[in-house]
Amino acid sequence: MKNNIYYIGEAHLVSEAEISNIENLVRYSLPEDYKEFISNYGYGNLNELLLFEIPDEDFIKNNFTEYLDLWEWDETLQQRALHSVMIAKTIDGDIILALNDENSPYLLLPRHSEYPKSFVGFWEIINWYKNEYHLKELYFDSYYQSDWRFFHIEGEFSDLKLEKIAILYKKFKKNYAIDVIFGEENYQPKCVLQNIGGWIYFNLDTGEIRMKFQKLFTSKANEIIGFLEQYAIMK
Known part of the structure; x- marks a missing residue:
């Protein structure tokens, strides 16, 4: 049990070297609370809803460059998203990004809404989904092996x-x-x-x-x- 999240299976935690490699690719520091999370949990899913995979610095550029008008947002936020890292997605198609923005480092691009949602802290994201989906108990299921x-x-x-x-x-x-x-x-x-x-x-x-x-x-x-x-x- 970590932070009131039940952990299933043997963990394969993300090392500091792996995190540094990701940061070298994107040329900015990932949010500290996200790095702490993957250092303690590794990659896996939360309640088969939130899927935490290897961060992908090309996801938005490769998949949404021509479709940025799917959401109502300004040019500044669009550019930050284009140069961001996808750190998670959901089974419903939401995309969660880590931005190069100390004041608002997380951005949720929802599948079923035109309005992106910003978060200041990583655990705000988890708590938002917990409330949105009425999750009573949280569990993390490791992808390892x-x-x-x-x-x-x-x-x-x-x-x-x-x-x-x-x-x-x-x-x-x-x-x-x-x-x-x-x-x-x-x-x-x-x-x-x-x-x-x-x-x-x-x-x-x-x-x-x-x-x-x-x-x-x-x-x-x-x-x-x-x-x-x-x-x-x-x-």
Whole structure:
């Protein structure tokens, strides 16, 4: 648990040398609170909503040079964005930039609004998304050595399919020591197992199952895959 954010998996933290390499490319210093964040968390996602990836200094130039009129902003802010670094994005298509601006170093370019939003501090961004999406608990899922498996429950009728996944979910909870469960109140439990560096997600409304683990825990993950394959089909 870091800053009230639950951490899933083994971290691969970003070194000072890696940060310096990024700053040398963009020729300005990244915000201190952002550097502190990736130094402590590495790259990964927050609640499968905010995606923190390797900073990309060419993202805006390569993708939006001809489309800057998508947003209502002045020429000064446009130029700062063109020479900025993309530090995060969201599953909904928002883009978060680190600007060369000490007074307002962060800029959110929203997918579904014409108006960019500025932030002074990095944690303001996280708190804004927490409130905007009504996130009760925050968790950070490391990208380090990530691997995935996908399963589905067979059944000619939806009621039968949902009955099968409900039974499987109960058996899974009985057979495995789960560290924490997120989303159970929404019938979409994500069962975190730190001994695989990941989780198993059950959608009790659709019969979908997703599994994420880290490759350094492949042996334990394969055991769970074998268990799931007794009841579900891997895609």
